[in-house]
Amino acid sequence: MPMIEKGKISSLQLGLAMYLMIGATSTLIVPAISAKQAKQDMWISPIWGALWGILCIFLAWKLERLYPRSTFVEYSERIVGKVAGKAISFVFLFFLLLVIGSIIREYEEFIILAFLPNTPMAVVVAGIVMASSFAVRSGLEVLVRFAVLFAPLFGLLLAFIFLFLLPDLDWQNVRPVLGYGVMPSIKGAIEPIAWFIEFFAIAFLLPCLRNRKSGLRAGLGAVLAMLATMVLAHLTCLLLFGDLTADLMFPVFSASRFISIADFFSHVESIVATLWLLGGFVQISMWQYALTIGTAQWLKLTDYRPIVFPLGFLVIAFAKWVAPNFQDMLAFFLTTGPVFSLLCLVLIPAALLFIALIRKSFGSGN
Amino acid sequence: MRRSENNDQAASKLGSRLDDNLTQLRSLYQDCFDVVFHEFRYGKSVRAALVYIAGLSNIDEINRMILQSAGKTEPPEKGSGIDAYRPIVPVSSTHPVSTPNDVVKEVSDGNPVLLVDGETGGLAVALASWDQRSVQEPEAEAVVRGPREGFIETLQVNTAMLRRKLKTPSLKMRTMTIGKFSQTQVVIAYLDGVADPGLLSEMEQRLKRIQIDGILETGYIQEMIEDNPMSPFPLLQTTERPDIAAAHLLEGRIVLLVEGTPLTLIAPVSFFSFLQSAEDYYQSFYFGTAIRWLRYLFTLIALIGPSLYVAIITFHQEMIPTTLLLSMAKSRELIPFPALVEALLMEVTFEALREAGVRLPKQVGAAVSIVGALVIGQAAISAGLVSSPMVMVVAVTGIASFMIPHYTMGIAIRIIRFPMMLLAGFLGFYGLILGTLFLLTHLFSLRSFGVPYMAPVATTEKTGLKDVLVRAPLWNMRIRPHFTGRWNKYRQQPGSSYQVRRRGGPK
Numbered sequence: 091m092p093m094i095e096k097g098k099i100s101s102l103q104l105g106l107a108m109y110l111m112i113g114a115t116s117t118l119i120v121p122a123i124s125a126k127q128a129k130q131d132m133w134i135s136p137i138w139g140a141l142w143g144i145l146c147i148f149l150a151w152k153l154e155r156l157y158p159r160s161t162f163v164e165y166s167e168r169i170v171g172k173v174a175g176k177a178i179s180f181v182f183l184f185f186l187l188l189v190i191g192s193i194i195r196e197y198e199e200f201i202i203l204a205f206l207p208n209t210p211m212a213v214v215v216a217g218i219v220m221a222s223s224f225a226v227r228s229g230l231e232v233l234v235r236f237a238v239l240f241a242p243l244f245g246l247l248l249a250f251i252f253l254f255l256l257p258d259l260d261w262q263n264v265r266p267v268l269g270y271g272v273m274p275s276i277k278g279a280i281e282p283i284a285w286f287i288e289f290f291a292i293a294f295l296l297p298c299l300r301n302r303k304s305g306l307r308a309g310l311g312a313v314l315a316m317l318a319t320m321v322l323a324h325l326t327c328l329l330l331f332g333d334l335t336a337d338l339m340f341p342v343f344s345a346s347r348f349i350s351i352a353d354f355f356s357h358v359e360s361i362v363a364t365l366w367l368l369g370g371f372v373q374i375s376m377w378q379y380a381l382t383i384g385t386a387q388w389l390k391l392t393d394y395r396p397i398v399f400p401l402g403f404l405v406i407a408f409a410k411w412v413a414p415n416f417q418d419m420l421a422f423f424l425t426t427g428p429v430f431s432l433l434c435l436v437l438i439p440a441a442l443l444f445i446a447l448i449r450k451s452f453g454s455g456n
Numbered sequence: 457m458r459r460s461e462n463n464d465q466a467a468s469k470l471g472s473r474l475d476d477n478l479t480q481l482r483s484l485y486q487d488c489f490d491v492v493f494h495e496f497r498y499g500k501s502v503r504a505a506l507v508y509i510a511g512l513s514n515i516d517e518i519n520r521m522i523l524q525s526a527g528k529t530e531p532p533e534k535g536s537g538i539d540a541y542r543p544i545v546p547v548s549s550t551h552p553v554s555t556p557n558d559v560v561k562e563v564s565d566g567n568p569v570l571l572v573d574g575e576t577g578g579l580a581v582a583l584a585s586w587d588q589r590s591v592q593e594p595e596a597e598a599v600v601r602g603p604r605e606g607f608i609e610t611l612q613v614n615t616a617m618l619r620r621k622l623k624t625p626s627l628k629m630r631t632m633t634i635g636k637f638s639q640t641q642v643v644i645a646y647l648d649g650v651a652d653p654g655l656l657s658e659m660e661q662r663l664k665r666i667q668i669d670g671i672l673e674t675g676y677i678q679e680m681i682e683d684n685p686m687s688p689f690p691l692l693q694t695t696e697r698p699d700i701a702a703a704h705l706l707e708g709r710i711v712l713l714v715e716g717t718p719l720t721l722i723a724p725v726s727f728f729s730f731l732q733s734a735e736d737y738y739q740s741f742y743f744g745t746a747i748r749w750l751r752y753l754f755t756l757i758a759l760i761g762p763s764l765y766v767a768i769i770t771f772h773q774e775m776i777p778t779t780l781l782l783s784m785a786k787s788r789e790l791i792p793f794p795a796l797v798e799a800l801l802m803e804v805t806f807e808a809l810r811e812a813g814v815r816l817p818k819q820v821g822a823a824v825s826i827v828g829a830l831v832i833g834q835a836a837i838s839a840g841l842v843s844s845p846m847v848m849v850v851a852v853t854g855i856a857s858f859m860i861p862h863y864t865m866g867i868a869i870r871i872i873r874f875p876m877m878l879l880a881g882f883l884g885f886y887g888l889i890l891g892t893l894f895l896l897t898h899l900f901s902l903r904s905f906g907v908p909y910m911a912p913v914a915t916t917e918k919t920g921l922k923d924v925l926v927r928a929p930l931w932n933m934r935i936r937p938h939f940t941g942r943w944n945k946y947r948q949q950p951g952s953s954y955q956v957r958r959r960g961g962p963k
Contacts (some may be wrong), residue, residue: 364885
């Protein structure tokens with residue numbers, strides 16, 4: 091089957107796109123959740139998460155090696171047959187819808203908190219989804235250009251928040267390091283893991299890579315960059331707020347409110363939120379792109395552009411349906427969410443890879 | 457009816473009887489008082505006629521070279537062909553024409569056509585000459601350092617100016633005629649061996665597809681051949697400076713010269729070439745880089761300056777330092793409108809003033825600027841219509857939009873400013889972000905003759921950033937831009953840049 095996506099991307103573009111695809115929300119709310127379990131060891135939790143990220147990159151990369159130039163939706167049918175493959179892909183696409191819904195919901199809460207306390211949710215959500223749909227419709231090449239432009243900005247933003255807060259940071263907060271054993275940091279890693287395994291979404295971008303050999307390296311690079319960013323974000327919160335981090339909604343953003351240099355460079359949270367939203371835009375549109383291209387392949391369409399806006403409407407609805415309120419969504423992230431993520435992003439791909447390897451080794455695979 | 461008749465006549469061949477030919481041409485040129493049919497004799501017996509348009513041909517030369525000598529010259533033997541008259545006409549270039557169509561074409565170009573009784577066909581004499589503007593400094597693209605000459609309305613002068621910059625047979629100039637009635641000559645100039653051959657054929661194809669009655673300015677062509685005709689951004693660059701045109705030729709681009717306008721078209725271009733001026737390369741590279749950054753900053757202000765102000769005043773007051781906030785609140789206290797209305801009011805007025813200033817006769821223009829400055833600047837504030845910070849923002853934005861070196865890009869940015877203001881007024885920073893994202897999505901998906909418009913930003917080409925982020929020293933820019941110049945990569949001898957840096961000049 092010919093590829094729907096005509097664009098080709100470079101490994102740098104792939105890496106930066108993956109970085110933002112996970113990164114923008116991981117630093118937004120994850121520190122608060124991992125702080126609940128890991129307390130002063132919260133900055134270690136992302137390291138456990140990154141191991142899972144590497145695993146997922148490897149899964150996606152290996153599957154794409156076995157079935158070159160095809161995405162998850164395409165090779166799942168070739169591995170387990172048409173009916174079962176369609177069913178698996180449907181579950182996966184539904185999962186994507188849920189992921190996008192919750193990402194947008196996080197941003198919606200964030201925007202309302204940071205910018206527009208009195209604006210109805212629908213206006214905020216519709217605005218960003220319209221922008222991202224417009225971008226998705228323009229193709230992958232446009233999306234990755236956004237990633238190349240915004241990813242460095244986003245990384246610098248977090249680095250600068252940390253640097254500008256240096257005078258206020260209390261390094262005593264990290265002690266005792268691993269004082270209660272390894273377990274708290276592993277328990278606290280549930281959320282970072284749930285985010286890191288989203289790196290499996292690289293499966294939708296790998297087929298478009300110009301130089302296929304560089305895919306693994308770009309993916310792993312993105313995981314490491316993500317790890318550094320997350321550790322930095324966790325450290326910022328931990329050193330500034332200590333145990334309080336767990337009670338904050340968007341801890342890193344709250345931290346940025348403490349920036350005040352020479353009484354002049356202060357109240358920068360609007361700028362911080364702006365830059366954050368730029369990263370978030372890339373994240374939303376990359377996921378929406380994965381959903382759109384996956385759906386188009388699932389329906390065997392020859393062009394994905396006609397379904398961009400209809401899916402956009404569905405995404406708007408899911409942003410509302412995903413949870414009745416933000417507290418429920420956080421609860422979902424700690425209970426059912428990771429299980430569903432683990433099933434779709436690790437177990438199913440691992441099973442597929444297992445079956446594919448067996449089929450290949452017995453020579454019956456195509 | 458008459459048209460088809462005319463066409464039939466025009467397609468036929470010229471005969472050997474002078475009277476028949478003249479009747480034929482006279483009926484073609486019926487009711488054209490400016491066309492002159494001058495009959496005279498060669499020697500004593502041979503009748504001849506000269507067809508030309510008054511004002512397009514050099515009457516003095518016609519009198520001197522042809523008519524004065526005609527009576528004294530002994531004509532060649534009858535029936536020896538029109539070519540036999542070429543030695544008799546003492547003009548550097550003559551060439552035979554055979555159909556009334558050719559005659560019309562030559563006459564329209566200003567070349568008188570000589571018809572002789574008894575000879576088939578006619579002889580076009582290159583005596584075209586009409587009043588033309590002298591070469592002047594281009595007013596819209598002035599420089600402090602750099603050549604002062606600009607293109608004019610006459611195509612041949614323009615091609616000569618270009619040829620004088622690039623004295624090589626590699627500078628090719630293909631020509632074609634566009635426009636059913638205007639018959640406008642268009643020249644496609646490119647550097648052979650540097651420009652992409654695919655680009656050239658694409659350009660020719662797009663030009664051939666234009667079916668229009670007349671081309672009066674390069675703008676007509678530009679709108680017809682742009683990749684994305686609905687975009688507010690110019691996807692082709694115009695210039696009236698030969699040095700800019702030559703620089704683009706050297707980078708592998710194509711320059712279109714059109715008869716009758718001093719503006720030439722350059723393709724393909726990127727967004728950033730609209731923010732570069734020729735002078736960036738003539739001044740020192742430190743200055744060039746600094747000026748470029750200043751220009752980027754003010755382009756951004758021209759685009760979102762008022763919207764930023766509106767967003768901060770309406771939604772994000774906490775960003776303003778307290779003392780400033782107090783004084784701003786004081787000046788806004790008596791203003792009846794929200795910041796958005798205030799901004800729109802002032803911006804629209806400013807645009808109107810500017811437009812009026814451009815179109816008005818020079819004597820009145822000064823009055824407009826006085827009225828504008830007084831009414832807008834002072835009276836509006838004391839009348840309590842707008843606040844003084846707003847006037848400042850509008851003024852800075854106005855200055856900023858003059859910083860953009862290319863007028864076409866300036867217009868695009870000025871237009872987009874208004875939807876941005878609306879978004880900022882309704883949704884604050886969030887609206888501004890959404891607007892920026894829509895804008896960037898559009899810019900990222902634009903292409904100019906297949907080249908990404910935002911190149912080299914966020915593309916795979918990294919060396920191009922040397923000419924966008926900074927203006928690298930000339931000796932350091934060794935290779936041509938990737939998207940247009942990769943067919944002839946090096947513009948400097950490899951290794952020479954190292955020598956320049958070390959010893960100040962290649963040995």
